[in-house]
Amino acid sequence: MRIVINRNADTPIYLQIKNRLREMIFSDVLPAGTILPPERSLAKSLEVNRSTVIKAYQELKADGLVDSHVGKGTIVLSQAKQAALPDGYINPLPWYQLFTETIAGSNDNIIGDIMAITGGDDLISFAGGIPAPSLYPVEIMREIQADLYRKTSREMFLHSPVEGHYPLRESISYLLRQRQIAASAKDTVILSGSQQGLDFAARIFIRPGDTVLVEEPTFFGAIQIFRSAGARVIGVPIDQDGLRTDVLEALLVRHRPKFIYTLPTFQNPSGVTLSLERRYQLLNLAYQYQLPVLEDDPYGELYYDSAPVPPLKALDRHGYVIYLSTFSKSLFLGLRVGWITAPPQVLAKFAHLKQMTDLHVNTPAQFLLDAFIRRGDYDNHIALLRQEYAGRRDRMLEALGKYKVPGTSWNKPLGGYYVWCRLPDNIVRHKLVANAGKRRVVFLPGEAFYPDGTQGDTHVRLNYTFVNPDQIEPGIKHFMQAVRETATDRDLENEHNIKPLV
Amino acid sequence: MRIVINRNADTPIYLQIKNRLREMIFSDVLPAGTILPPERSLAKSLEVNRSTVIKAYQELKADGLVDSHVGKGTIVLSQAKQAALPDGYINPLPWYQLFTETIAGSNDNIIGDIMAITGGDDLISFAGGIPAPSLYPVEIMREIQADLYRKTSREMFLHSPVEGHYPLRESISYLLRQRQIAASAKDTVILSGSQQGLDFAARIFIRPGDTVLVEEPTFFGAIQIFRSAGARVIGVPIDQDGLRTDVLEALLVRHRPKFIYTLPTFQNPSGVTLSLERRYQLLNLAYQYQLPVLEDDPYGELYYDSAPVPPLKALDRHGYVIYLSTFSKSLFLGLRVGWITAPPQVLAKFAHLKQMTDLHVNTPAQFLLDAFIRRGDYDNHIALLRQEYAGRRDRMLEALGKYKVPGTSWNKPLGGYYVWCRLPDNIVRHKLVANAGKRRVVFLPGEAFYPDGTQGDTHVRLNYTFVNPDQIEPGIKHFMQAVRETATDRDLENEHNIKPLV
Structure with missing residues (x-):
């Protein structure tokens, strides 16, 4: 050789x-x-x-x-x-040219970025939308899990039907009745989080160029997914009673939208709730203009004073509302289990997409949740969350009041996860983020929540559920210090020195 | 009042x-x-x-x-x-008109239908592609789970990164090395089954009107998802050495496909494996025509004689191969965990879609699988499956030989899940399904596996992993009786009575 x-x-x-x-x-x-x-x-x-x-x-x-x-x-x-590999130079694949236009152009990973910054031991994070880990019912889950291994063993690892594990669909029907929604197990399909419901809705309804209406501000994940399906996303303004139905009709006439996406209860990010009269106005407009309503309700159960008005789905007697909800805000984000409740024609399309794209939701998680609800643990857990989160909300509101900087203001959310805080005028967002970062405080700038991105510097979203409650006050103190520092030099001084121009 | x-x-x-x-x-x-x-x-x-x-x-x-x-x-x-609801008649929503064309027109739920017929106590099912429930390592999983509750508790229910739980990505990198693929943890993104990888590939690469090449026959789920993205799906014929690379070049020139989808090892449904020389020929053609190769490898580890030739991903030194695999065939279908290993540009798009569509894979399942691999249980389990499934394959081949009806023939699969059985000519599919159904035997007719659907009556796919091994012989006996019954009257008699026309 x-x-x-x-x-x-x-x-x-x-x-x-x-x-x-x-x-x-x-x-x-x-x-x-x-x-x-x-x-x-x-x-x-x-x-x-x-x-x-x-x-x-x-x-x-x-x-x-x-x-x-x-x-x-x-x-x-x-x-x-x-077998022979060529000896000459092989061109690398021009991947970018091979991607579709929407995919080639989209690079933002805002949710991933947010979740990445919720870690870090000395960091005080008001950024995420994550339930309090210290309240996770881990011990109960351990009990249930041990029980499931004894009783069901293999079934727990088998495939489940595309529509979901039937007993869990029954349990969800029980949860829906508590929300005044009359829906049988067969009216629901289990999804990998309600976010998958947004994706499926986009795939089912949106052709490139179609218009979709959303509240302004609204959940950024929805803007992202509708836009990636080729939709023009138009915002409907909100006030303290939620979506402004008086503005809605003109938008319906002008844009003929494919559907309206709404978070009517304890809205993300604003925390506001659509009033009962506006709920009826919205439904009436939907009936009149044949407009499907995509209602997203991750927070409705988490009320801190009295129960909120019923979901749109409960008020709609004509099958116009597609209702999404999830266990991510009431239990664990990590299970990735949510559901859709909708008229049968729509449900069939959701099941079809589920089968085609990822078959069904993780079976053990479905068994776990079903047992948790049936044992009554879910009801107890929600009661606990209401009490705990109410306390955290109050601590945040108190701290905001205590350290208030001129030009800031905020709402008092009656439920849900967020305080939507208005900033002094003309604050520069990236400077605020940097100044807060120096003090190890993070939050979500408002920009991502606006479909047109122009109102980004007016607000920030502050979450009070994830952080250790004892960190709320120091965190808000640092946040307000950062606001003051960012605003000084310019606006706060100007505020006292404004001279009329003429 | x-x-x-x-x-x-x-x-x-x-x-x-x-x-x-x-x-x-x-x-x-x-x-x-x-x-x-x-x-x-x-x-x-x-x-x-x-x-x-x-x-x-x-x-x-x-x-x-x-x-x-x-x-x-x-x-x-x-x-x-x-609040007032209108008193007049409200038109029901014309949902069908609101759906996009692809969604409105697609109603088949073939995978759901198959999974639904794998149940039933007296039913002998050769239809599914499901691992043997009796071999599920339930006791080991129970141990691991108990351990996880002790050690990690809350982390197990938290969100995981979009790309997946990092330790599991490391464990997968270990599995890949055993398949001769050199890939670090960072070269992989965890998905909800490899089926989600097919969906994402379709979303990333396919514009309506694009062409995609697949083996003919191939996995029906792939045909369905590519077509639903608007692709023209063109089949490349296979023989006993897999995809016919001699036919491939002409198709590449004529159709300029966006990518080729291939199951090179123990193919579904045919059971054949692409030979090493053809693997190199396929890669050379890919390099020459700048063709991405989407390799699906759910069965490669399940070999029953000697280890198969390396995956295309192992042979490709130029980053042309996107590799998908899953735990659905080696462990449980119900966990819905698979992965993609691909060049960084492609991986970034998969992670972006994951974030946008359903955030991340169920966290507890990722913890469970990671521990299972690290403890060495995965290797032991695969060794067990090789032995057990080899026995089941042999029983099926033996029974087929024993009850053979003239005009039938089949391959001997060297690994994987399926025997692809040729039927006598001109058999009528729905009659065969009905005749087998009367005998409580189900299987998958070949039709679904062909992109053009015309060769449906020539073959059926018989799975030997799911059914109780003692039912294999009686099941095949009944299947062959049904074939005989369906063929009689016509073809079997004709076979002995053919007279020359001139």
């Missing part, structure tokens, strides 16, 4: 050995069945390290040209001689 | 009461704060059952018009008077 090594070449020695052996295999100098020399002796004859020969043989093996067995050595395989 | 009841009307009495009360609320006859008469006394005065009044009050409450408190009675709410 003649192998010449060029010790001055750029090609590493192991690759020179490998390439020469490959040539000999392809040219039948080393036919199938040939046993290559033991690594140690080839290394000796070539005056290289044994590890260099080992690496060359490994490469040949990875290429499928040889095989090795302990005790038998390294053998040339029979199919090898016809 | 004057309520007139018409006992001859079609409207139920409780609704008459409710409607009349609603009118009085809207017209301020019953202003906000009014306490409605107790149910019992109203029932008495109207001469109806008390339950009828209760139902009417419940309806008013569901509409948000009244509220009731124990001890205080039923009170008209303040917002109620401005």
Whole structure:
């Protein structure tokens, strides 16, 4: 076996050995069945390290040209001689050119970015939308899990129907009745979080160029997914009673939207709730203009004073409302289980997409949630959350009042996760983020919540559920200090020095 | 309070009461704060059952018009008077008109249908692609789960990064090395089954009108999802060595496909494996025509004789191969965990879609799988499956030989899940399905696996992993009886009576 090594070449020695052996295999100098020399002796004859020969043989093996067995050595395989990789330069694939326009152009990963910044031990995070980990009913889940292993074992790991584990659909029907929605188990399809419901709605209804209405501000994930389906996303303004139905009709006439997406109860990010009269006005407009209503209700159960007005789905008697909800805000984000309740024609399309895209939701999670609800643990847990989160909300409101900087204002949310805080005029967002970051406080700038992105510097969203309650006051103090620092120099001083121009 | 009841009307009495009360609320006859008469006394005065009044009050409450408190009675709410539902006829929504064309037209739910027929106690099912439930490592999972509750508790229920739980990505990198694929944890994104990878690939690459190449026959779920993205799906024929690379070049020139989708190892449904020389030929053509290769490898580890040739991903040194795999065939379908390993540009788009569509994969399942792999249980389990499934395959092949009907033939799969059985000519599929069904045997007709659907009656797919091994022989016996019964009258008789036409 003649192998010449060029010790001055750029090609590493192991690759020179490998390439020469490959040539000999392809040219039948080393036919199938040939046993290559033991690594140690080839290394000796070539005056290289044994590890260099080992690496060359490994490469040949990875290429499928040889095989090795302990005790038998390294053998040339029979199919090898016809296999050949080109020797010339191979162009790398121009991936970007191959992507569709929407995919090539979209790079934002805002939710991922937010979740990434909720960690860090010394960080005080008002950024996420995550339930309080200290309240997770881990011990109960452990009990249920042990019980499931005893009682159901294999079933828990089998596939579930596309529409979801039927007992869980029954349990959800119980939860819906508590929200005044009359829906049987068959009216619901289990999804991988309500976010998957937004994606499916986009795929079912949106053709590129279609218009979709949303509240302004609204959940950024919805803007992102509707836009990525090619929709024009138009905002409807809100006030303290929620979506402004008086503005809505003109928008319906002008844009003929495919549907309206709304978070009527404890809205994200504003915290406001659509009043009962506006709920009826919205439904009446929907009936009049044949407009599907996509209602997202992740927060409705988490009220801190009295129960909110019923969901749109409960008030709608004509099948215009598609209702989404989730266990992500009431239990754990990590389970990824939500659901849709909708008229049968729409439900069939959701089930079809579920089957086609990822078959069904993780079965063990469905068993776990079903047992948790049936045992009454869910009701108890919600009662606990109402009490705990009310306390956290109050602490945040109190701290905001205590450290208030001129020009800031905020609402008092009656439920849900967020305080929507108005900033002094003309604050520069990235400076505020940086100044707060220096004090180890993070939050969500308002920009992401506006479809047109122009009102980004007016508000920030502050979450009070995730952070340790004792950190709320120091966190808000630092936040307000950052606001003051960012606003000083400019606006706060100007505020007292404004002179009339004429 | 004057309520007139018409006992001859079609409207139920409780609704008459409710409607009349609603009118009085809207017209301020019953202003906000009014306490409605107790149910019992109203029932008495109207001469109806008390339950009828209760139902009417419940309806008013569901509409948000009244509220009731124990001890205080039923009170008209303040917002109620401005809320009004229209009295006239409301058109039902024309949902069908609102769906996009692809969604409106697609109704098949083939995977759901298959999964639905794998149940039934007396049914012998060769239809699914499901691992043997009796081999599920339930006891080990119970141990791991108990351990996770002790050690990690809350983390297990938190969100995971969009790309997946990092330790699981490391464990997958270990599995990939065993398949001769050198990929670090960062080269992989965890998905909800490899099926989600097919969906994402379709969303990333396919514009309506684009062409995609697939093996013919191939996994029906892939045909379905590519087509639903608007692709023209073109089949490349296969023989005993897999995809016919000699036919491929002409198709590449003619159709300029966006990518080729291939199951090179123990293919679904045919069971064949692409030979090493053809793997190199396929890669060379890909390099020459700048063609991305989407390799789906759910079955590669499940070999029953010697290890198969390396995956395309292992042979590709130029980043042309996107590799998908899953835990659905090696462990449980119900966990819905798979992954993609791909060049960084492609991986970034997969992560973006994951974030946008459903955030991340169920966290507890990721913790569970990671521990299972790290403890060495995965390797042991695969070794067990190889042995057990080899036995089941052999039993099926033996039974097929024993009960063979003239005109049938089949391959011997060297791994994976399926025997692809050729039927006598001109058999009528729905008659065969019916005749087998009478004998309580189900299987998958070949039709679904062909992009053009024309070769449906030539083959059936028989799965040997799911069914109880003792049922394999009786099941095949009944299957062959059904084939004989369906073929008789016509083809089998003709076979012996063919006369030359001239």
